[in-house]
Amino acid sequence: MHTQSDATDSGFWGGADDDDVALQRFRTLVETIDDGLYQLDAAGRFVAVNDAVVETTGYSRDELLGEHISLLLDDTDVEAIERELAAALAGGDEGEAAVALPTFELAIRTVDGDEIPCELRVSPLIADGELQGTIGVARDLAETKERLQTLESVRAPDGPNAGVVVLDDALDVTWVDDTAAAFLDLDRDAVVGRDGRTVVEDTIADRLAAPEPFVRSVTSTYDEGSYLDRYECRATGDDGQSRWLEYQSKPIESGEYAGGRIELYSDITDRKRSESDLRESREAFESLVDAVEEYAIFRLDADGTVISWNQGAKQIKGYDADEIVGEHFSTFYTQEDRADGIPDQNLEIALENGSVEDEGWRVRQDGSRFWANVTITPVRDADGTHRGFLKVTRDMTDRWEREQELESELQQILGRVSDAFYAVDDEFRFTHVNDRAAELLERSEDELLGERLWDVFPDLRDFDEVWDAFHTAMETQSPTSYELYYDTLDFWVEANLYPSATGISVYFRDVTERVQRERELEESEQRYRTLAEHFPNGIVTLFDHDLEYTLAAGQGFDKIPVDPDDLEGENFYDVWSEETAADLEPALLAALEGEQESVELKYVGREWVLYAVPITDSRGDVFAGVTMAHDITERKKSQRQLEETIAQLEESNERLEQFAYAASHDLQEPLRMVSSYLQLIESRYADTLDEDGEEFLEFAVDGAERMRDMIDGLLEYSRVETQGAPLEPIALDPVLEDVLEDLQLQIEETDAEIAIESLPRVEGDASQLRQVFQNLLSNALEYSGDEPPRVRVDAERRGDRWLISVADEGIGIDADEQEAVFNVFKRLHSRDEHPGTGIGLALCQRIVERHGGDIWVDSEPGEGATFSFTLPAVDDRE
Structure with a gap:
């Protein structure tokens, strides 16, 4: 930055050989720049100020000249400027500052004590290696x-x-x-x-x-x-x-x-009177022009050719002086503007009107664009001869971008404004009506403008709320509002009134739907409260995010020493004891986090279960919680009694199983003795027995074998619970394949056809389920009638269970006998017709029940039978 005040030969005003010409140029420059300009001497006292400084501070020029800068600036700001100035001078070479001073953001104090935020640029004035003073440019940040x-x-x-x-x-x-x-x-x-x-x-x-x-x-x-x-x-x-x-x-x-x-x-x-003073300060301000970096300040000749160039021009536009002096100023315009002749038009307008101010895109040396504020002012001699132009350019790109953002935001805001609006003067005559207001008022703008509100809608006088709102707003100059149903126009109106010295601006809207929703909500809340109050054997509460109860009701309050009024409007922690609050708190907090939670607790000698559930709005956001507490004292008592009964039954069943096992095991020994002696009789005395004796012996042997089969079946039946393997995920297809392999001979002898669908995976004991399929398929083959057996095995998913069915086309079962077939040793046919012990279906039932399922039969005599049983499903992904 060039700062020497004595470098005037090639300065901005170089070539000016007449004081009047220089004064004219100087005045043009000063009045072109809107910022405040001042000069201080080496002691920091004002020696020159422009009108902007006078107008901004409120001091007259005479009051400022000779005063120290601390009159306008805080002491800390003065000290900061002096420190930076000393540092810049200390780093200079041969008296010239090598480092430019930074830009200061500070407040200027006015004559009234107000503070105006400003951006201050300070440049030192040096002559013969000595500091002669400073030049300051103050920019009002409030724009x-x-x-x-x-x-x-x-x-x-x-x-x-x-x-x-x-x-x-x-x-x-x-x-x-x-x-x-x-x-x-x-x-x-x-x-x-x-x-x-x-x-x-x-x-x-x-x-x-x-x-x-x-x-x-x-x-x-x-x-x-x-x-x-x-x-x-x-x-x-x-x-x-x-x-x-x-x-x-x-x-x-x-x-x-x-x-x-x-x-x-x-x-x-005052400015006119000070022109002579300004002439005396010409050299100082010439140095300022070269020092100011915030503005591109340069001169053009009468044809628009650049003839001078300051440091700010280099900073903003990128050209050194020797690169641009002699070029036409249209170089800085965009190609589009040059094609439209904008540069020459601006010179013509400046000549005609005394100056021209323009904003638009300009081009730097590197081809980049910036948004510029440009002022072009003709420069004339004292006799009015046109000598050229003064051009001042300021880079306003940041402001332009902010304005675009603000304009975009403003458009979005305005786009969301849908309220009706009208304005009345101090006599309540319509002065403005927008389209939405005309629509709601059912009058056109022409019908309303100039008419008094009370004349157009005379029945409004009967509404005290409206009359008082308008007159209170006008008299007190304070905003007012009202909401009421206006039967003349058949809608609920919400109005907000904003007064001014000349009238009232009214924003209003049709809130009929909102009022109806509120009434429906009130009715809904009343219905809900009624239901809650009649909630049997329990208590219902609503609470907000502060854990404050907004509703408490239910017949359960009859059983505790707390009334609904003790809860409503109170905080959770204020109504319950520390122990009870500790039990309930996790459930309530979980509900406010969107989770459902339950907790069991004892309170005043009774047992309760409390469910806490979140309440959400239409967006799914939790805005409250609800609790439902049930008195489960009697249920708990019954549950404990049931548990005791079940324990007794389990103990009894265990004893019965032990008895059945022991009985079946102990019967084996005499049965083996009977069978052994029968075999001895048959081997030793077979030749001496007559025909009746042989028949009797055959009956005895057959009876002993059947007795052994029955004892084995009873033993297997008693071991279903105690000797079974743990339940685990198994595939039924391999189980059924093993059964079919064991029954292969019977299938071939009967010419049976067995249709099998793909079976699922279930939670079960593979060995026991193999026994179920063995018994059901063997029965289907045995009781097929005169025709070859036709059997179908399939499965159907029902919730968390699989339904397995084994269907045949055999002789069927009477309806009266369909439950009895599952009894131990129950037989529907003689042993000559169909052999067996009568324990197979009872064993199937006991196995299925161990798996948590049910088994039943659907049949009609002569139409076949379908045995169905359920088993717990296994997730296919397991």
Whole structure:
């Protein structure tokens, strides 16, 4: 950064050989830059300030000059600047600072004690190796220029330095502030509502020293809708004082007055008087121009060729001075803008209007683009000869991106606003109605505008809520609201009223559906409360995320020393003892986490089971919990009694099994003795026995064998529970294949056909289930009748169980006998017709019951029989 104040030969103003020309250029520069500019001497005292500093701080120029910078800055900020300045000077070479000072963010203190956030850039002024002072550029971080975009954000600054006039889209005067009225000696009541052109030509012109150029310049912007920036004129106000005014005018692009114009009259008398002082500071500000990096500041000749270049221009645009001086300034414009002739048009507008301000994309040396704020101002000699242009460019890319983001967010917000809106003035006359309001009010905008609210809807006077809301809002200037059913329009209305000095803005909506839902919810809650209050033998509660009970009811309260009123509205921890709370707390917290939980506990001598369940909204979010507590004292008592009975039965069954085993085992010994002696008789005396004796002996041997078979069956029956293998996942297909292999001879002899579907995997004892299939298939072959056996084995899934069926087409079973066939030693046929012990089906039943299943038979005589039994299923993935 070049900082030496004596480097003027090739400085920004190089070539200026006339003090008036230099003054004119300097004034143009100062008035082009909106930031505050000041110069301090080596002791830190003000020696020069521009109007922006004066307007921002509220101090006059005379009050500032000679004062120390600490008048405006906090001591800590002054110390920080001095430290950075000392460090920069210490690192310099031959008196020139080698390191630029950083940008400071601090607050400037005004004359009223307010603090304005600013960004401050400080540059040292060095001559002959000595610090002569500093130049400061202060930028208002609040970006006050943006406040001119809408009427609400544009206000005349406090004090007598600037006045504001606003025109609507018909160019009629809608607002004149006190400052503008004083500057131009205007009667505000007489001016507001008149055509702006007439006011300028007939009223304002009379106050000006040279009215014709002013009227011509102003009215031309009215016709063209263009900008007019910094037109200077001399006016005489109502106090008889003559002052210099600077006029600015621009269209209003958004807001309530979009299409209109805003005009500012600023008092520049002090600035005019200080031009001689500014001339004396010319060299210091020339050094400033070269030092300022925030702005690209350069001059063009009359044809638009670059003839000077500052450090800020290099920083923003990327060119060194020797690379760009002599080139046309259109180099910085995009190809599209050059094709449209925008650069030359801007020069023409600047010549015609005194300056032109433009924003758009510009191009750096490396081809990248940035969003620029550009001001082009003609430079003229004292005699008015056009000598070229001053061009000031600021990189506003960050602001542009923020504006795009804000605009996008604003559009999204506006897109979500669906409320009806209307506004009334202080006499309750409609001044604005949007489409939704017209729809709900069943009146068009034309029918409402200018009409009094009470005249259009006279029955509203009968609603005290409405009348009071409007009059309270107007009288107290405080927002009010109301909600009621308006039978004239047949809907529930919710309205919010926001007053101002000129009337009331009303946002309202049809909330009929919401009110109906609330009523339905109240009715639902009442029904729920009624059900809860009649909840038999238990207690129902609702609780929120703070564990505060919102409902407590149920007949179970009759059994405890707590009433529903003791719970509702109270916190969980405040109503239960520490021991009871510790038992219940995990279940309630689990419900609020979305889990169902239960807990059993004892309370005041009774036993309870409590279920806690989450309550969710339509999105599935848990917003509350519910508990249902049942008194299970009697059930627990019955359960304990049942457990005792079962234990007794199990003990009895165990003794019976032991008895059956012992009996069957002990009967084997005499049976073996009988069989042995029968065999001896047959072997020794067979030749001496007659025919009857042989028959009797045969009967005795057959009886002994049948007795042995029955004892073996009884022994096997008694061992089903005690001698069975553990239940485990098994596949039934291999089990059935083993059975079919054992029955192969019987199948071939009977010419049987056996159809088998694929069988599942079950939880079982493979050996015992093999016995079940053996008995059922053997019976199907045995009781097939005169026709060859036809047997079908299949399976069907039923929940967590498999239903296995063995069906035949044999002789069938009478309905009266279908349960009896499962009794031990029960036979339906003689041994001559069908041999057997009568224990096979009883054994099947005992095995199936050990597996937790059931077995039964469906049959009709002569139509065959289907034996079905259930077994626990096994997950196919196991």
